[in-house]
Amino acid sequence: MITANAVRVSHPTKVLTGHVTLPASKSEANRALIIRALSGQDFPIHNLSDANDTQLLNQLLSTPAGPEVSAEDAGTVMRFLTAYYAITNQQLTLTGTARMCQRPIGVLVDALRTLGAKIDYLGQEGYPPLQLKGFDYAGSNQLTVRADVSSQYISALLMIAPLLPQGLELTLAGKIGSEPYIRMTLAQMAHFGVQSVFEGNKITVPALKYEAKEYTVESDWSGASYWYSMVALAQEADIFLPALRADSLQGDSVLPDLMAPFGVKTTFKDGGVHLTKIPVQEALDRIDFSACPDLAQTVAALAAGLQVEVEMTGLESLRIKETDRILAIQTELPKLGATLQETELGVFRVFSGNQAKNDVRIHTYDDHRMAMAFAPLALKQEIIIEEPSVVKKSYPRYWETLNAAGFQTLPVQ
Numbered sequence: 001m002i003t004a005n006a007v008r009v010s011h012p013t014k015v016l017t018g019h020v021t022l023p024a025s026k027s028e029a030n031r032a033l034i035i036r037a038l039s040g041q042d043f044p045i046h047n048l049s050d051a052n053d054t055q056l057l058n059q060l061l062s063t064p065a066g067p068e069v070s071a072e073d074a075g076t077v078m079r080f081l082t083a084y085y086a087i088t089n090q091q092l093t094l095t096g097t098a099r100m101c102q103r104p105i106g107v108l109v110d111a112l113r114t115l116g117a118k119i120d121y122l123g124q125e126g127y128p129p130l131q132l133k134g135f136d137y138a139g140s141n142q143l144t145v146r147a148d149v150s151s152q153y154i155s156a157l158l159m160i161a162p163l164l165p166q167g168l169e170l171t172l173a174g175k176i177g178s179e180p181y182i183r184m185t186l187a188q189m190a191h192f193g194v195q196s197v198f199e200g201n202k203i204t205v206p207a208l209k210y211e212a213k214e215y216t217v218e219s220d221w222s223g224a225s226y227w228y229s230m231v232a233l234a235q236e237a238d239i240f241l242p243a244l245r246a247d248s249l250q251g252d253s254v255l256p257d258l259m260a261p262f263g264v265k266t267t268f269k270d271g272g273v274h275l276t277k278i279p280v281q282e283a284l285d286r287i288d289f290s291a292c293p294d295l296a297q298t299v300a301a302l303a304a305g306l307q308v309e310v311e312m313t314g315l316e317s318l319r320i321k322e323t324d325r326i327l328a329i330q331t332e333l334p335k336l337g338a339t340l341q342e343t344e345l346g347v348f349r350v351f352s353g354n355q356a357k358n359d360v361r362i363h364t365y366d367d368h369r370m371a372m373a374f375a376p377l378a379l380k381q382e383i384i385i386e387e388p389s390v391v392k393k394s395y396p397r398y399w400e401t402l403n404a405a406g407f408q409t410l411p412v413q
């Protein structure tokens with residue numbers, strides 16, 4: 001783990017080969033952990049992620065809670081625990097980092113209150129910290145929630161739904177964002193014996209007990225995106241990423257299709273993916289990130305590195321993540337001679353300059369994905385990444401794996 005203020009990243013040969021071990025998916029791991037806790041039984045979860053978001057949730061669920069619990073900067077931990085502590089009738093304060101207290105949670109709190117949870121806001125209405133004061137079932141099994149803010153509210157509600165006396169009929173209102181994450185939740189619930197029906201905008205979850213069953217977490221496709229970017233930017237590349245499946249539960253497994261126009265060929269073989277280089281397509285299609293928001297920074301930085309233009313939509317949820325990611329990209333891309341501009345409402349375009357700038361120093365805004373998305377540009381030019389330890393949220397061994405692939409990472413002030 002690099003603890004320096006900043007790291008100077010370069011790659012002397014620009015040739016990438018070898019096997020790369022990815023972290024396990026924190027999304028899958030955190031669902032398995034919540035479901036195990038709700039099942040009241042013990043069963044092994046294999047390949048549990050070493051990501052801080054997962055280690056934190058595991059630790060919080062394996063010790064008695066309270067009186068104050070911090071979800072730190074982990075969105076899933078904050079949202080899943082709000083529902084978990086509510087349904088298990090625990091009385092405590094749930095908080096997080098300063099940024100977490102700016103990330104909205106009102107949609108989830110309103111829904112839980114309708115079901116019977118007693119929750120107060122300790123700061124600003126609609127935001128953490130929360131005071132959880134117990135649960136008194138209100139008797140209704142029908143609920144409508146907005147689906148266009150964060151899918152994590154919906155996943156949180158779905159996972160507790162089988163414990164409600166009559167299950168839950170959840171109607172999703174508005175445009176459904178991050179839908180693959182909702183489907184991942186339902187698929188994992190089904191693995192543990194709770195089969196739901198998702199038709200149109202309505203999800204019906206039966207009242208049932210979760211079954212104890214082993215679970216193996218797949219490697220993290222979001223983490224794989226940085227290797228796709230590196231392959232696209234390298235002069236030569238042949239990289240193997242083990243333990244990734246074509247039939248993944250993760251929405252970010254769209255990468256093989258999404259990255260082909262950027263010059264990366266994916267071959268599923270040997271239980272993982274082999275990445276090799278193909279020509280970059282001249283005209284790139286508009287990309288909609290509403291189902292895969294965590295890939296947006298990777299693609300924006302990559303387009304700047306390849307000096308291609310790309311149109312990006314479905315970025316709405318980026319404003320309420322670890323940082324305002326649209327603003328962060330807009331602030332950092334000009335350091336590379338590129339810009340991200342909103343050309344019409346909700347449509348963003350990366351305009352790429354053709355001149356490499358010297359002394360590029362990327363600020364990372366307490367956001368792991370800013371560090372991981374911009375570091376691959378070291379294959380084009382030396383680049384300084386600030387606060388490199390932010391990667392611990394989802395990919396603690398990121399820098400180690402870069403070093404193993406021939407990158408040099410020198411601590412700097």
Ligand SMILES: O=C(O)C1=C[C@@H](OP(=O)(O)O)[C@@H](O)[C@H](O)C1
Pocket residue numbers: 026027028075076149150151152155177178181293294317
């Ligand atoms: O449910 C999950 O595991 C996640 C859902 C997504 O968030 P939103 O639903 O807020 O877009 C994603 O960005 C996040 O990294 C993980």
Ligand SMILES: C=C(OP(=O)(O)O)C(=O)O
Pocket residue numbers: 073074075076077294321322369394
């Ligand atoms: C948005 C993310 O995480 P979360 O919302 O769970 O904090 C992420 O990992 O990119």
